Amino acid sequence: MSANAVECTGNRDGLLRLTMRADAAISGFFGMAGLAGWIPEFSGATKAFGYGADSFFVAYGFIVWRLAGVRSVRRAGIGVVVANLVYTAAAVVLVLGQILALTDSGVTFAIVSAVYTLVFAGLQYVGSLRIKSSR
Numbered sequence: 001m002s003a004n005a006v007e008c009t010g011n012r013d014g015l016l017r018l019t020m021r022a023d024a025a026i027s028g029f030f031g032m033a034g035l036a037g038w039i040p041e042f043s044g045a046t047k048a049f050g051y052g053a054d055s056f057f058v059a060y061g062f063i064v065w066r067l068a069g070v071r072s073v074r075r076a077g078i079g080v081v082v083a084n085l086v087y088t089a090a091a092v093v094l095v096l097g098q099i100l101a102l103t104d105s106g107v108t109f110a111i112v113s114a115v116y117t118l119v120f121a122g123l124q125y126v127g128s129l130r131i132k133s134s135r
Contacts, residue, residue: 012130012131013073013074013127013130013131014127015123015126015127015130016068016073016074016077016124016127016128016130016131017068017069017073017127018127019120019123019124019127020064020065020067020068020073020076020077020080020124020127021064021065021068022120023061023064023080023084023120023124024060024061024062024063024064024065024068025061025065026061026116027057027058027060027061027064028057028058028060028061028062028065029061030054030057030113031054031055031056031057031058031059031060031061032054032058033054034050034051034053034054034057035051035054035055035058039054039109042103042105042106042109043102043103043105043106043109043110044100044101044102044103044105044106045100045102045106046100049100060083064080067079067080073131074128074131077124077127077128077131078125078128080124081121081124081125081128084117084118084120084121084124085117085118085121087113087114087117088114088117088118088121091110091111091113091114091117092111092114094110095107095110095111095114
């Protein structure tokens, strides 16, 4: 018998839930900032593109926040990882393909957002592996 007994439920989903909620909050924040008109002004993107993308970020943030709260989060987390990887690729194509006439600030913002989503995809993937390894 031990005086230091620790109950272990085997629940290892904390990293995945945390990174999904952080991703949701940050994406939602920048979506709201864009809808307020701040991002299109310095990025060089058209207002139509800016409002469309920013509306997507707000919706994405809301959906990912809700998905982070589901009981079995691993499958939802893998979906978010895939979405982040797709966004990373799209941001790189947007910059390299010069699809929009972005300013230097807009190019920097797009590259930083691609790196951000790639980092979060990696963290979320590690979080999903932790859940798998606990079974």
